[in-house]
Amino acid sequence: MDYRKRIECVLEGTLSQTGSGSTRLVEAMRYSALGGGKRLRPTLVYTVGVALGASLESLDDPAAAVELVHVYSLIHDDLPAMDNDDLRRGRPSCHKAFGEASAILAGDALQALAFERLAGPANQLPEEAVHRLAMVRLLAAGIGTSGMAGGQAFDLESVGRKLDVSALQQMHRLKTGALIETSVLLGAAAAGVLSGPKWHALHEFGAAIGLAFQIQDDILDVTGTTDAIGKIAGADAAHDKPTYTSLMGLKGAKAAAEAQRARACAALTPLGTAGKGLEALAGFVIGRAN
Amino acid sequence: MDYRKRIECVLEGTLSQTGSGSTRLVEAMRYSALGGGKRLRPTLVYTVGVALGASLESLDDPAAAVELVHVYSLIHDDLPAMDNDDLRRGRPSCHKAFGEASAILAGDALQALAFERLAGPANQLPEEAVHRLAMVRLLAAGIGTSGMAGGQAFDLESVGRKLDVSALQQMHRLKTGALIETSVLLGAAAAGVLSGPKWHALHEFGAAIGLAFQIQDDILDVTGTTDAIGKIAGADAAHDKPTYTSLMGLKGAKAAAEAQRARACAALTPLGTAGKGLEALAGFVIGRAN
Numbered sequence: 329m330d331y332r333k334r335i336e337c338v339l340e341g342t343l344s345q346t347g348s349g350s351t352r353l354v355e356a357m358r359y360s361a362l363g364g365g366k367r368l369r370p371t372l373v374y375t376v377g378v379a380l381g382a383s384l385e386s387l388d389d390p391a392a393a394v395e396l397v398h399v400y401s402l403i404h405d406d407l408p409a410m411d412n413d414d415l416r417r418g419r420p421s422c423h424k425a426f427g428e429a430s431a432i433l434a435g436d437a438l439q440a441l442a443f444e445r446l447a448g449p450a451n452q453l454p455e456e457a458v459h460r461l462a463m464v465r466l467l468a469a470g471i472g473t474s475g476m477a478g479g480q481a482f483d484l485e486s487v488g489r490k491l492d493v494s495a496l497q498q499m500h501r502l503k504t505g506a507l508i509e510t511s512v513l514l515g516a517a518a519a520g521v522l523s524g525p526k527w528h529a530l531h532e533f534g535a536a537i538g539l540a541f542q543i544q545d546d547i548l549d550v551t552g553t554t555d556a557i558g559k560i561a562g563a564d565a566a567h568d569k570p571t572y573t574s575l576m577g578l579k580g581a582k583a584a585a586e587a588q589r590a591r592a593c594a595a596l597t598p599l600g601t602a603g604k605g606l607e608a609l610a611g612f613v614i615g616r617a618n
Numbered sequence: 619m620d621y622r623k624r625i626e627c628v629l630e631g632t633l634s635q636t637g638s639g640s641t642r643l644v645e646a647m648r649y650s651a652l653g654g655g656k657r658l659r660p661t662l663v664y665t666v667g668v669a670l671g672a673s674l675e676s677l678d679d680p681a682a683a684v685e686l687v688h689v690y691s692l693i694h695d696d697l698p699a700m701d702n703d704d705l706r707r708g709r710p711s712c713h714k715a716f717g718e719a720s721a722i723l724a725g726d727a728l729q730a731l732a733f734e735r736l737a738g739p740a741n742q743l744p745e746e747a748v749h750r751l752a753m754v755r756l757l758a759a760g761i762g763t764s765g766m767a768g769g770q771a772f773d774l775e776s777v778g779r780k781l782d783v784s785a786l787q788q789m790h791r792l793k794t795g796a797l798i799e800t801s802v803l804l805g806a807a808a809a810g811v812l813s814g815p816k817w818h819a820l821h822e823f824g825a826a827i828g829l830a831f832q833i834q835d836d837i838l839d840v841t842g843t844t845d846a847i848g849k850i851a852g853a854d855a856a857h858d859k860p861t862y863t864s865l866m867g868l869k870g871a872k873a874a875a876e877a878q879r880a881r882a883c884a885a886l887t888p889l890g891t892a893g894k895g896l897e898a899l900a901g902f903v904i905g906r907a908n
Contacts, residue, residue, distance in 0.1 A: 348763035349792040350771030357763070404726060409718035428699035429774050432722065436694060436729065437767040443733050444758035447751050450812075454744030457751045461737050464754050468734035473638035473647070477727040481640030484719050502639040522740075 335370040335395060336362070338388045342396075342445060356426040356434035357441075361399045364417040366616065368541070369394045369511040375609055376515030376530065379602040390463055390514040393442040397467065398507060400438035401476055403431050410484065442467065463517045470510030479503025483569075491570040497539065504545070505538030512537075525598045532595035533606065537613050540588035544614050546571040547581050585614045625660040625685060626652065628678045632686075632735060646716040646724035647731075651689045654707040656906070658831070659684040659801040665899055666805030666820065669892040680753055680804040683732040687757065688797060690728035691766055693721050700774065732757065753807045760800030769793025773859075781860040787829065794835070795828030802827075819888040823896065826882035827903050833875040834904045836861040840868060875904045 339361055348354045370391035377387040406413040406421040407428060414424050423431035446463050448456075469475055479502025486499060512534035513527075521527055550573045572581040592610040596603030629651055638644045660681035667677040696703040696711040697718060704714050713721035736753050738746075759765055769792025776789060802824035803817075811817055840863045862871040882900040886893030 346763050347768075348771075349768035349789065350763070350775060352775065353768060353771035354763055400726075404722055407722065409722060430771065432694055432697065432699060433767045433771050435726070436690075437762045439726065439729055440758045440761035440765075440767065441763070443754055444762060447755040447758060450752065450755065452748070452751070454748055457747040458742070458744055461742070461747045461751050461754075462740065464733055464751075465737040465740065468730045468737060471730035472727045472734060473636050473640070473644055473731070475730075477723045477730065478637075478639035478643060481638070481643035481720065481723050485640060485642065499639065 331371045331374045331391075332367045334374070334384070334388075335367050335391055338392045339395065342392055342441065346441065352426065352430055353433055353437060356422055356430045357438055359425060360403050360416075360422045360434060361396065361438065364419075365395075365399075367395060368613070369398050369507060372508065372511035372534075372537075372609065373515040373518070375605060376512050377518045378515075379599070379605050380516060380519035380521050380526070382515070382519035387515065387518050389445045389448055389460075390467075390518050393446040393463075393467060394507065394511045394514060396438045396442035396445065397471060397476075400435040400442070401471075401480070401507070403435040403438070405480060407431060410480070439471070459517055459520060459522070462522055463514050466510050466513050466517060470506045475502055475506035475510070476504075479506065486570055488568050489570075491575075493572075493575055496570055496572065496575060500539065500542040501535070504542045505535060508538035508541055509534035529595050529598040529603075533592050533610075536588045536592035536595060537610050540585050540592065540610065541613050543572045543581055543585040543588065544616060546573050547578065547585065548616075549573070550578060589614050621661045621664045621681075622657045624664070624674070624678075625657050625681055628682045629685060632682055632731065636731065642716065642720055643723055643727060646712055646720045647728055649715060650693050650706075650712045650724060651686065651728065654709075655685075655689075657685060658903070659688050659797060662798065662801035662824075662827075662899065663805040663808070665895060666802050667808045668805075669889070669895050670806060670809035670811050670816070672805070672809035677805065677808050679735045679738055679750075680757075680808050683736040683753075683757060684797065684801045684804055686728045686732035686735065687761055687766075690725040690732070691761075691770070691797070693725040693728070695770060697721060700770070729761070749807055749810060749812070752812055753804050756800055756803050756807060760796045765792055765796035765800070766794075769796065776860055778858050779860075781865075783862075783865055786860055786862065786865060790829065790832040791825070794832045795825060798828035798831055799824035815888045819885050819893075822885035823882050823900075826878045826885060827900050830875050830878035830882065830900065831903050833862045833871055833878065834906060836863050837868065837871050837875065838906075839863070879904050 343358050343361060346354050373391040373394060374384065374387050402416060403422040405411050406416055407423055413421055415421060422434060443464060446460060446467060448460055471477060479499055482499045483503055512530050516527060516530050549571065572584060576584060589610045593607050596606055633648050633651060636644050663681040663684060664674065664677050692706060693712040695701050696706055697713055703711055705711060712724060733754060736750060736757060738750055761767060769789055772789045773793055802820050806817060806820050839861065862874060866874060879900045883897050886896055
């Protein structure tokens with residue numbers, strides 16, 4: 329199953345049903361959400377959910393929700409007051425194309441849309457409502473002060489300061505790790521797995537690939553080209569940001585990414601054969617070139 | 619019951635349990651959310667919910683959620699790229715006190731926190747999960763492109779342009795009306811009222827007081843002092859924003875506010891005696907001096 333194609337179609341559907349007081353606002357949301365990106369987070373939702381027996385249809389809402397949140401965070405992170413990035417996915421970032429006000433509002437509206445999708449239609453069966461509410465809780469926690477927003481604030485406060493590897497890890501665990509972990513857990517929750525050994529195994533798996541993802545991101549900022557990664561290469565060094573490569577060297581960072589991949593695969597044991605398909609995901613996260 | 623005191627206490631509790639990767643982020647959220655404001659939206663949730671038989675405890679989560687969303691919207695609306703307001707509730711606005719990056723993130727995290735509160739603790743009874751999920755859906759719709767964010771985008775696009783009264787009304791219905799209407803409906807949903815004549819009556823009531831509120835806001839921008847309203851008086855005229863007073867004159871605007879108050883009270887008929895306590899709310903909305 330090509331999950332990238334599926335999520336593209338799901339997002340297109342969500343964003344074309346969106347009524348609005350402002351065409352420009354919806355255009356800014358569509359510009360940022362459609363037609364690009366690795367779609368790693370929805371892929372995690374689908375792959376984990378299917379491995380645990382959920383139907384693809386039941387995974388469309390959490391997959392869309394987590395990607396909408398990811399897109400909102402990219403839009404806000406790129407703003408001049410934040411990372412001030414002019415390029416995203418090989419195109420002008422949202423505020424360059426639509427202006428800052430529209431970019432701020434597009435991010436806000438995408439977050440709200442994510443929760444609207446996750447809540448789903450009215451008149452659900454009580455059992456499904458329980459699962460969906462658990463997903464709302466997971467997603468909200470992944471975004472907030474103990475998740476993505478907390479990590480981004482931590483990151484901004486670290487510019488020009490010396491961080492050790494443990495502080496860097498803590499920062500990334502929040503900034504990117506939290507939402508990747510959330511994606512894994514949303515897949516589990518949609519399949520009705522909300523506690524127990526499988527839940528804990530996926531927690532550990534999600535934490536490991538979240539970290540592996542960020543280490544690989546830092547590696548690509550050094551080894552990739554602007555063309556291949558779709559954002560300005562070398563931006564971290566230019567902003568004097570602490571990274572895994574600046575703290576551990578390129579070789580050390582590659583070893584650390586591989587160690588997290590191994591940790592992710594080891595965590596899958598309690599899932600038995602259902603875990604096999606997830607091993608490939610861990611390999612994909614550190615093998616990616618963009 | 620003093621709902622302002624109660625919501626202050628509820629918000630204080632929510633914002634002191636908030637763990638974070640950044641103390642500064644939580645400080646920015648607390649600065650904007652605590653110690654001020656009319657608390658109109660939580661008051662609506664409590665008053666409507668109690669009128670329909672809900673317990674105060676069951677209304678704390680929706681009351682907190684809607685106020686957290688309102689606070690996030692004030693922070694983002696005040697940003698330089700948006701309305702560029704330096705003063706809010708008689709103090710420097712969030713970005714003046716904490717910087718733009720923290721203000722953007724504080725708004726984002728407050729939105730997420732609102733949904734986290736609304737989802738409530740794990741292990742709820744299925745019936746409560748159904749009500750809470752309905753509230754998530756209502757709040758998300760009130761924020762997004764067909765609600766507050768859509769209205770703010772519409773508003774920004776209207777600066778310096780001529781709007782007629784009907785376009786102005788449509789803009790305000792989204793920008794401020796949607797969240798006020800949502801507050802009323804959250805109170806109803808928490809009491810298990812999700813459809814039927816009472817639901818429709820409250821819809822109409824919410825729409826009318828939402829509009830009355832905005833007309834009164836425009837009136838206060840002309841007649842109030844910066845000191846009394848806690849933000850810069852005359853800012854709308856200075857920004858060349860279309861307002862009810864600029865389109866209808868002060869007298870016309872006052873008549874329009876009174877007409878919406880009467881519409882709100884008339885809408886309450888299907889609620890019988892339960893509606894009596896809500897009439898005072900409509901009076902409060904247009905009687906307020908700040």
